[in-house]
Amino acid sequence: MPRLDGENIYLESVKPQNIALIRQWSVKTRDSFFLNKTTLTVSTDYLAMLVSSLDHQFYLAHNRGGQPLGVLLFSNIHNPQHIAEVSLTLQPSKNNTKLLQETLEVGLINLFSKTNLVKVYCHCQPHELELKKILLECFFKKEGQLNEHLFYNNKFHDQEIFGLPREDYYR
């Protein structure tokens, strides 16, 4: 996948040598990026699968200085309903609103222009205020909240669903 350039960030495909860094982030954080799929500490096998999978676009976001900031993942790109999922995180998790928004926008521009996807979903948790703010800025709409959907730290947590139809993005 080619490098995607933004004003303050650029995205490059995750390589196998980046997996250890991403795992380190998953140990320290409870962002929905690491919680949506399976385990709390995302496994090396799972990350390796994402790197090699044709059904995913997995990017590492860097600042202009080349420092890795976080990850952006598009999943289910080739599903027959043409509906994909996005999840992203920048580390550290807070005070990165502008960069997070730019990361998402750069990824979405590329995704919608190169594929025939009609909609993208993002699942996040109610406490991820920064991410939710960015989703709304990027014209995502909240379509529901699954109560007590995720289980970690010995209790259940809600999960919110945001959706972005292609025509809303281009509008």
Add this chain to the structure above:
Amino acid sequence: MSEKITISLRHLEKRDIAKVAAWLTNEDYYQHNLTNYPYNNKRLLQNQLLKEIAVGRLIEARTRLLVAEANGEILTAFIALQNFNWQNRNAILQIYIPAEFRSANLGLIIVTQVYNYIFKDLNLHKVYTYVSGGDTEKLERYKTAKQEPEAVLYNYLRGADGQPENLHIFGTFKKDVFKKPA
């Protein structure tokens, strides 16, 4: 003289496939259920059911297929538990009762058995039901029961006529099913 009817649940077996495949290729099934099963290809459907029976025997299988049997002889319902998430203890439930067995009493007994299996035997925390926006009959039943969807995914599905339809997601908690009356 009325005969007592006992309903029991068991896992779908190879001997049930012919009967269940006939149900799942019936238009009645497709009008009222969302499914990924290949309804217009019985052979493909039977192969898929066989595969799911085999995989469903694994402890952490993501799909379990069950049938409800009346008096140990007559199949009366097909139950699919899909997208098991053992970490979060939830799954997606689908119950199909063919038209000839649809009566209020039988339906209630089957649903009770299914909930007992899901929440007591499997110890799940929550189960989801997906309903298409075009299935107004089912949505009306939920509305009458004063149950709101937790999410409505807009234009997520394509109806039989190719028009986009919403997907309504309803959730049922173990604590709500077994709560003691006030």
